Each structure stands twice: as structure tokens, then as C-alpha cells.
Amino acid sequence: MRRWLLLVLRAVLAVVFLYAAYSKLRQPWLLFAMAIDAYRILPQWAVMTLARALPWCELALGILLLTGFWLRQVALTASLLLVVFFGVMLRSYAKGLEIDCACFGLGEALSVKTLLRDGVLVMSSVALTVLAFREARYAPTQI
Amino acid sequence: MGKPMSRSLLFLCCALAAGMVELQSAKGAITEIVKSTGTFTAPISIEVFSDFQCPSCKALYEGTLRPLEDDYVATGKVYLVHRDFPLTMHAHAHEAACYACAAGRIGKYEAACSVLFKQQGVWSVDGKVGDTVCSVLSPSEAKLVRQWATDPQITASIEHDIQLGHTAKVHQTPTMVITYKDQHYPVSGAVNYDLLRRFLDQLLSK
Secondary structure, three states, rough: OHHHHHHHHHHHHHHHHHHHHHHHOOHHHHHHHHHOOOOOOOOHHHHHHHHHHHHEEEEEEEEHHHHHHHHHHHHHHHHHHHHHHHHHHHHHHHHHOOOOOOOOOOOOOOHHHHHHHHHHHHHHHHHHHOOOOHHHHHHHHOO | HHHHHHHHHHHHHHHHHHHHHHHHHHHHHHHHHHHHOOOOOEEEEEEEEOOOHHHHHHHHHHHHHHHHHHHHHHHEEEEEEEEOOOOOOOOHHHHHHHHHHHHHOOHHHHHHHHHHHHOOOHHHOOOHHHHHOOOOOOOHHHHHHHHOOHHHHHHHHHHHHHHHHHHHHOOOOOOEEEEOOOEEEEEEEEOOOHHHHHHHHHHHHO
């Protein structure tokens, strides 16, 4: 049962990360940079670096989750990333910023719906991380 | 005798309908000319869907659109069209759009936009939209603009913009729809001018 849950969570999160990467990489990176900048958190040099790097990181995470390599480390990284995203989105929503969520490309406003979706993703990723570490404790050679 | 009569009547109806459609599109085109700046044949066109009562729209207008007009619109690289997209959550936004469009009829659209954004914090609270716009007009112009602000044609032109926004899947303000070689790029929020400039330069260098 735990194995199946691990597999399902891995697959779901892998698809989410792969789709997030695809939706960002298919459009000019400067559009994504503008969306990140709208959050008003980072200086411009950091915005531009993040806009170039983040889609590739998401792609790598998606592939690694799908293949299952270094699962504990990858699941932990995905959880940290999603927690940061969720925190930033929550902060912006609380400040009343009317901006794009930019989670899956452009054209989706930051809203309660996007926050709920990200919250579910955070919980799934944390669950995956916990399961991956537990699995490693019980059967270290298989992870 | 009856057949040719009904045919003529049908023809007359069709002609009338065609005339109405043409008149409607002509009105839309006139409104667009009033609210646009730059050369129509510019390689890039930007439609800005905005709401006069929205703080981010003010930030976009003052921090991004002003320098954009100087650097890209005046040099023939960008054709800029303002579209009204008043949100229902903003009590005076629709009225402000009506006044701006009415001012556009006497060639004062830019002046009206400028004062509406500049004084946004004041009229948003006291609701004196007309007084704000009329403060940049002569008494005779102000009289005309006050009359036209309630003109159904002005309301129709705003509704036309809102419909265009819905078609372009605009769900928040401000939203810019950048069009280059039939490709549409929607960008929401008070976009940083430097990033926008880089993006436009990237498009133009293609």
C-alpha cells in the first residue's frame, strides 16, 4: 500500500513539474521574468537568473521524480521549492497584489484556487518526502 | 406582384442591417483611434486593458507606459491601444472610463487619463470623477464632456472593450496583450519597464 502511494505521488508530482517546465519553456523567458518581477520580492538580476533557471530545474525535478533516482533528495528539494512557492504566493495574495500566479505559464491569476492547488501540491510533496525517507529506513537498498 | 415586393423588402432589410453593422464597426474604429497612439503599421501592437481605479494600472501607466510612448511609440516601433476594462469591484471605474472616452472626442483622452491616474486616490474616495477630468479642460470643453459622458455610444464603446478583453481572456487589470507577427503575448500586472523594453527589443531583433 505504501509502495503504491509512493508511486502515485511520484508520478503526480513528476507530471506537475514536467508540465510546469513545459509551459514556461514554450514561451519567451522574459515573459516569465515579468511575471516573477510582479511579485516584487527579488532584485532584477535575481529575477532574470531565476526566469532562466527555474524551468530547467523543474524539468530536472520532473525527470528525476519519474525515474526515481535519488528519491529522498529529490523529494526533499521538491518540497522545499513548493513550500517557498506557496509562501511567496500566500504573501502576495495577503498583500492584495493582482498578479499572475505564473505557476504554469502565463494567464492564470493568483487566487484562492491557485493557493489551494499549491497547498495540495505542498502536502503531496511532503508526504512523498516522508514516505521516501521511511522506505529508505526499512529497505535502504531499494531506494 | 407580391413576390417582387417581398424581394425588395428583403433587400432593403439586408441593406439596412449591413449599414448598421458598418456603422457599429466604424464607431468602434473611431473609439480605437481616439484611444490609440503611434503608427497603425508599427511592427508591434500593444493593447492595454486597464481600469482607472486600479492601483496597479496607475503604476503601469506612470512607470511603464509613459517611457514606452517616448521610446517605442514615438519612434514607430509600437502601436499602443488603450482598452477600458472597468472592474465591478471598483465603484467609480466605469464612470471614469466614460469621462475619459468623452474627453477623447475633443482630443483630450491622454490629458484625461493622466489626471485620472494622478488623482486616483482622491476621486476613488470622494467619487468626483467628472470634476477631476474637467479640471484639465476649458469650461466649454467641460460642458461637452459632461454631456457626452452619459452618451449610450460611449457606454457601448466601453462594453466593446470589455468584450474584447473577455475574448482575449483578460481576467485582471492591468493586462497588456502584445502582438507581434500574429503571436499574442498576454502580460499582467504593473510590468517593469526595463524587462518590457528587453522583451520588445528581443521581438524586434527577430
